[in-house]
Amino acid sequence: MPSTDQTATASALPESRPGREWWRSAVIYQVYPRSFADADGDGIGDLPGITRRLPALKTLGVDAVWLSPFQTSPQRDAGYDVADYEDVDPLFGTLADFDTMLATAHALGLRVIIDLVPNHTSSDHAWFQAALAAGPGSPERERYMFREGKGSDGSVPPNNWESIFGGPAWNRVVEADGTLGQWYLHLFDSSQPDLNWENPWVWEQFRGILRFWLDRGVDGFRVDVAHGMVKAPGLPDYTPPEHGGSMGGGVPLEPEIGGHASVEPPTPPYWAQDGVHEIYRDWHKVLEQYEGDRVLCGEAWVEPLEKLARWVRPDEMQQTFNFGYLETPWDADALRHVIDRSISVFGSVGAPSTWVLSNHDVVRHATRLALTGENLQGHGIGPKTTGLPDPAFALNRARAATALMLALPGSSYLYQGEELGLPEAIDLPDSARQDPTWFRTDGERYGRDGCRVPIPWESGAPSFGFGPSAESWLPQPASWAAYARDVQQGVPGSTLTMYQDALAARAAHDLAFGTLDWFDLGEDVLAFRNGNVTVVANLGEAPVAAPAGEVLVSSGPLVDGTIPQDVTVWVANV
Incomplete structure (x- = not known):
């Protein structure tokens, strides 16, 4: 592992100073590792592949890279089911590969943010396996949300909560003596048991995890499900409003945004509880011990914006995703309203607003912004979806939306492939789908595979240059040859050129601080x-x-x- 001195010596990172910390203005590029670049030809992206393609991101003009999970995992939810927080999954490489990637990024002047998943672990994690073996009432079980069932025989789940991926949010375990025993909470897949953040032991483990990666030189963390972790006392029953967003757990975003209301919607007992703020104050203190303005960015599906701003008070996180902006329809009045409110609300706590249009959980905005049919967050779209747009019309709208976003003050996030104008991959064969949502809803929801298809680099190469072979863990549409980076680089009017021009002008005219x-x-x-x-x-x-x-x-x-x-x-x- 490189020492902090070695990392600093090789670094070409731009200056970050009080009032102009790098994260206040950064354009941050999300890399979804399994779909970005494959170095070994197995059809799955990896850390050496990322390292090889980092110069392209420097040429694009971004300031930082955010990596979705690459830690050890059985990959039942594409790495968001972590089995070891302090190692690299062999699928993606080794810790040495990570160190090389990080040093290369820093030498190019790119900062690196990594994903942290604190709401739950994989059921394969040693902590959870120890909890199963130790039995009811043990300290090991207190690390997770184990509860007794209801009814005379405990056969009824502790409450009526539903998993974000569909179906019940509780699983019953078979105890060591072969009898049916306690239930454990999993707000996501059954292989993702929720941690018990009322347990000081859990707090101490995550302080150590933060330090492990900070010592290696990472510039910060994107915190998965940052509105989760703490649950309401007593775990009361809760029925989400009909048509609530999937990742938001039933919190309706659209009425607040489109209707210009500021009334706080009902808060589910498993989201946005006040106790989460104490966790982030604790983490903030850990990051303060390191030089270089390290950053916490929250994935918090919280409305209204006034409530979301609590995540970025001066002693908590530095940024949180502005999902209110992402969810806003392509409507001038609605957009102006959310832009003004975002700048005002985040500014009131001394934080920059962030802007984002696409990520690994939502339909790509080169398709989404022109949909006329229903598009519920997390459900995805596919061949049976109604209201699909004309691709050329949708791309024009997406380019206009991006150019608007990048002119706004604050920090912006880009999702890999959007600079190529990639649309959502709609016609994936059912047999190829891998999102847990698809399986847990028996094919009722397509899930997120359509935005996770490996991106094209070279139009005439196998797997469009994603890797040295034709292998690709999700099939790439044949039409993506026309979107490949090599056919757009240096071409006036191409989507890639537009992104490069916008990022260069944004920096030259200091728009982020305007x-x-x-x-x-x-x-x-x-x-x-x-x-x-x-x-x-x-x-x-x-x-x-x-x-x-x-x-x-x-x-x-x-x-x-x-x-x-x-x-x-x-x-x-x-």
Whole structure:
């Protein structure tokens, strides 16, 4: 393992100073390791593959890389079922491979954030196996959420909670003597038992896990299910509202956003409990012991924004994902409202707003923003989904949305492949699907496989350059040859070129530290000035006159000096 001195010597990381900490302005690129780049040809991406492709991310113009889980795991939920928090799964390489990747990233000036999954472990984890062996009432069982069942024989689950992946959230174990015994809670798959965060032993283990990776030189952690971990006392029954979001556990996001309400929706007893904040205050103190402005970013599906801002108070996390923005429809009034509220609410606690349009859990925005049918979070889309859009129309809208997002002050997240304009992979064979949601709902929900298909690098290569062989753990659509990086690099007007131009202009004009000055060009148009850049996004059918000045970025071609529908333009002010 490289020492911190060795890491610092090889580092080319940009300066981070009070008030301009790197995370306040960073564009962070999410790498989903199994689908990014495969070095050994087994059809699954790995750490050496990531290392080989890091220069492409430097060329793209991002500031940091966030890696989804690569730790030891049986991979029943693509690594979000961790069996050893302090080692690399052989599927992805070794700890030495991780150290090489991290050193390479730092030498390129890229920071590295890694995923941390504290709500649950894998059922294969040594902690859980010890809990099963030790039996009821043992200290080992107190590390997880074991409870006695209801009824005279304990055959009824402790409450009515449902798994986010479908079906009951409780599993009954067979005790060592062969009898049916206690139940354990799993808010996700049955192979992902929830940890008991009322147990000080669990707190101490995770302090050690944080230090293990911080000592290796990571720049921070994206915390999975950061609104989970603590459950309401007594574990009361709860029935989610109909059509609630999957990852949100029944918290309805759309009415709050579209209706401009600020009324706090009902809080499920397993999400967003006040006790989580003490955990993050504790972690904040651990990170403060390290140089370099290390960061905690929360995946917290919490509404309204005023409540979400509690996760990023000065003594807790530095960032949290703005899922309210991600969930906002392509509507000028709704977008302006969520942008203004985000900047105001996060600013009120001294945190930057973050902006995100795609990730490994949602339908890619190059498809999602143009869907006309129902699209419930976490359910996914597939061949039987209604309201699927024309791909070219959907891509134009996605490019316009990205250009709008990257002009906003704060920090932005990109998901691998979106810079290529990748749509959701819809026509996956049922036999190829691997998301637990697909299996736990007996095929009722497609799940998230469609946004996790390995990305294309070279149009004429096997697996489109994903790896040296034709193997790919999820099948790649043949149409993805046209999206490959090599056919877009340096091509004017390509989606990749648009991203590169936007990221370069964003940095050059310091937009991340700017302020918005809105002006009116019509009800279907978003128009603002950020510093010396004017941004106009036309969401309506009628063309809009382009502002005078040098065009820095345009998500689509102008027509006779006007901005057509679903085009965003940045112009340097005259």
